[in-house]
Amino acid sequence: SYVLTQPPSVSVAPGKTARITCGGDNIGTKSTHWYQQKPGQAPVLVIYYDGDRPSGIPARFSGSSSGNTATLTISRVEAGDEADYYCQVWDRSSNHAVFGGGTQLTVL
């Protein structure tokens, strides 16, 4: 089955740039979506189709994907960005949705 690999944690100082990676075999050929989940809350879509942003999501959030890595980039990080972030793709070979293990973003 298809596997997505994320770093367990990323730390960044306020105002700096955070990059969260999501590794998967030829993930650049799939559409990657990213979700933000704060403690005790349901996930929220922050990036879809690799790099598109839903309405209401700040332009500080961006995404890209190529080769075996998709990346979520958060510019000018704020304390309110502290959350778990999950990548997700649809694996056509198994007809399953697949989620990465999640990355805990800590704002120092």
Place this chain on the structure above:
Amino acid sequence: QVQLVQSGAEAKMPGASVRLSCKASGYTFTTYGIHWVRQAPGQRLEWMGWINTGSGATKYSQIFQGRVTITRDTSASTAYMDLSSLRSEDTAVYYCARDSPMFDPWGQGALVTVSS
């Protein structure tokens, strides 16, 4: 606005079954599918299955094959997820999410606790 509202928390004994509901509002229910995803304490999101709310066709994760059934009632704009033969490892928060085709939006989640 588009909203998914889930039923409340459930406490079940091992071996029992649970039915969760997910009521949609703010859009035409049969235009978008519904996914079910669960999250055990401190664990990753885990996809369980999906229903085409128009046709009723379903897809299930092999992990839950045979134990999960997803249905819908179009007149009530509601999707249901039944999970049988519950065990302690099924203790988790269960979410529904609209297939947009990304997962958006999500319901608020429902905690299912399995314990004797």
